[in-house]
Amino acid sequence: MTSYDEIFENNRLWVANKTAGDKAFFEKLAKEQNPDYLYIGCSDSRVPTNEILGLDAGEVFVHRNIANLVNSVDLNVMSVINYAVRHLSVKHIVVCGHYNCGGVKAAMQSADLGLLNPWLRNIRDVYRLHRQELDAIEEPNARFNRLVELNVQEQCINVIKTAAVQQSYVNKGYPVVHGWVYDLYTGNLIDLKIDFEGILHNIQEIYDLTGQGLMKKKDDQ
Numbered sequence: 001m002t003s004y005d006e007i008f009e010n011n012r013l014w015v016a017n018k019t020a021g022d023k024a025f026f027e028k029l030a031k032e033q034n035p036d037y038l039y040i041g042c043s044d045s046r047v048p049t050n051e052i053l054g055l056d057a058g059e060v061f062v063h064r065n066i067a068n069l070v071n072s073v074d075l076n077v078m079s080v081i082n083y084a085v086r087h088l089s090v091k092h093i094v095v096c097g098h099y100n101c102g103g104v105k106a107a108m109q110s111a112d113l114g115l116l117n118p119w120l121r122n123i124r125d126v127y128r129l130h131r132q133e134l135d136a137i138e139e140p141n142a143r144f145n146r147l148v149e150l151n152v153q154e155q156c157i158n159v160i161k162t163a164a165v166q167q168s169y170v171n172k173g174y175p176v177v178h179g180w181v182y183d184l185y186t187g188n189l190i191d192l193k194i195d196f197e198g199i200l201h202n203i204q205e206i207y208d209l210t211g212q213g214l215m216k217k218k219d220d221q
């Protein structure tokens, strides 16, 4: 266990390390941020964002909450997406879940979890949407893993529903939304390869906020 004082010692070493290679490292970074990526992930301490992506300070805009949820009435995540797309002009938005997610596991139990009930209900809704597929998986851990993946997919859809993402993509061709899962057991990132353009096209039939009508899929053109 790292003690409280050790944290500050770690910080001093980190600053020394960063400035050893580039004296102006912090000076340059303090001026502005220009990240290409917005990462929306779980708060779980075992999923250290910058480390698993191999990205340095200034390279990824980060939002984390329990079970990487994107809820349209959550001002926090909606502000992050809005700012990242409209002001930072990120090129990619990643929703990253992880296997063995405590939030997803809790949502699979029939228990009153107090304040967590309304939050985790979003995951129960994902289960309801994909009930047929999930109920057909007999092995409990495989069903749990699949719900983690489907939750990522549904949160990607929630990102794509936002006006900021739709309008930016139609006008500028970015950001592209990606769904990933981090495998706690191996350290590997898995790209779920969600069909971003297909989802955008489909959801625009109901959720279009561009004022420009349906976006054509590449193969329709």
Ligand SMILES: [Zn+2]
Binding pocket: 042, 043, 044, 066, 067, 068, 098, 100, 101, 102, 103, 104
């Ligand atoms: Zn988690």
